[in-house]
Amino acid sequence: MIIKIGIPRALLYYRYKHLWESFFNELKIDYIVSPDTNRDIVRKGIAYAIDESCLSSKIYLGHVEWLIDQCDYILVPRISGYGSDGTVCSKFQAIYDVVANTFRDRNVNLLSYNIDPRVADFEMVSFLKMGKILGKRKSQCLYAYLKAKQVQNNAQLLEINEQERLLNINKLKILLIAHRYNISDKYIGEPILNLLREQGAVPIIGDIAPKRETLAKSSELTETLPWTINKELVGSIPIFKDRVDGIILISTFPCGPDSLVSEIIIRRVTDKPILNLMIDAQEGNIGIETRLESFLDIIRFKKDEFYGKD
Numbered sequence: 008m009i010i011k012i013g014i015p016r017a018l019l020y021y022r023y024k025h026l027w028e029s030f031f032n033e034l035k036i037d038y039i040v041s042p043d044t045n046r047d048i049v050r051k052g053i054a055y056a057i058d059e060s061c062l063s064s065k066i067y068l069g070h071v072e073w074l075i076d077q078c079d080y081i082l083v084p085r086i087s088g089y090g091s092d093g094t095v096c097s098k099f100q101a102i103y104d105v106v107a108n109t110f111r112d113r114n115v116n117l118l119s120y121n122i123d124p125r126v127a128d129f130e131m132v133s134f135l136k137m138g139k140i141l142g143k144r145k146s147q148c149l150y151a152y153l154k155a156k157q158v159q160n161n162a163q164l165l166e167i168n169e170q171e172r173l174l175n176i177n178k179l180k181i182l183l184i185a186h187r188y189n190i191s192d193k194y195i196g197e198p199i200l201n202l203l204r205e206q207g208a209v210p211i212i213g214d215i216a217p218k219r220e221t222l223a224k225s226s227e228l229t230e231t232l233p234w235t236i237n238k239e240l241v242g243s244i245p246i247f248k249d250r251v252d253g254i255i256l257i258s259t260f261p262c263g264p265d266s267l268v269s270e271i272i273i274r275r276v277t278d279k280p281i282l283n284l285m286i287d288a289q290e291g292n293i294g295i296e297t298r299l300e301s302f303l304d305i306i307r308f309k310k311d312e313f314y315g316k317d
C-alpha cells in the first residue's frame with residue numbers, strides 16, 4: 008500500500024522542514040505539505056481553536072484541517088524539551104493531544120515522534136521508531152535520518168552565508184526577532200518582510216544564526232529563560248546588534264513567552280530603536296504599514312542627524 012504523509016505548513020515545520028522532507032524522500036514515502044497560509048486556513052483554524060490559543064497555533068489547526076482527507080497520516084511531533092538547552096512552550100508540548108482531540112470525529116491518523124531527553128526520547132531514536140511505523144527497516148531509517156540531518160545542516164549553513172551577504176549590503180538593516188513560523192508565514196510575517204523591502208530596508212532574520220552560538224549568547228541578556236527557541240532568538244541580538252540599524256519584535260497574540268521576552272529585550276537593549284509588533288487574529292497586519300514607515304523614518308532621521316545628509 009502506498010502511504011501519503013501530510014505535513015502542516017506551520018509551527019515546527021519551519022524549523023524541521025529539511026529534516027522531515029529529506030527523511031521521507033530517502034524512505035521513498037510520499038508526502039504533501041499544506042499550502043501557504045491563506046484567509047480560509049486562518050478562518051478555519053480560529054473556528055477550531057479555543058479563544059485563548061495564540062494565533063500561530065490557531066493557524067496550525069487550520070493547516071491540519073486542510074490536510075484531512077488529503078493523506079493517510081498527518082505528522083504532528085510531540086516535543087517536550089531539548090534537555091539542558093531548555094524546554095518549549097506548552098503549546099508544542101500539548102499540540103499532539105490538542106490535534107487528536109480537536110479532530111477526534113474526523114478519523115485522522117496522526118504520525119508522531121517524541122523528543123523528551125528526560126525519558127531518553129532522543130531525535131534519532133524517535134525517527135527510527137517513526138520509520139518502523141511506516142514499515143521501513145531500521146537500517147533504512149538510520150541511513151535516511153543521517154542523510155536528512157546532513158541536508159538540514161547544509162540548508163542552515165546556506166542561509167547563514169546568505170544572511171552574511173545581506174549584512175554587508177549598504178542599506179538600512181533591520182533585525183527581526185520572531186519565531187520562524189511567524190516570520191516565514193504568508194499571513195503573519197511575509198507582509199512585514201515585503202513592506203520592509205519596499206521601503207528600501209534589508210530584513211535580517213534573528214532565527215538565521217548558528218544555534219549553539221545563540222544559546223550561549225542569550226545569557227548576555229537574561230540567564231533565566233526556560234524556552235530554547237526564545238533563548239536562541241534573544242541570543243541572536245548580541246550577534247547582530249552592532250551590524251543593524253534597528254530591531255523589530257514580532258509576536259502573535261496572546262503569546263506568553265514572547266510577551267515576557269519582548270519586555271526583557273525592550274528594557275535591556277537600550278542602544279537600538281525597537282518596534283514591538285503583535286499580530287492578532289482579528290486585525291492581522293492592519294495598521295502595521297504606518298507603524299513600519301514611521302519607524303524607518305525615525306531611524307533614517309537619526310542616522311542623518313548623526314552622520315549628516317549627503
Ligand code: SF4
Nearest residue numbers: 061063096098262263
Ligand atoms: S511560543 Fe508563543 S507563538 Fe509560539 S506556540 Fe507558544 S504561545 Fe504560540
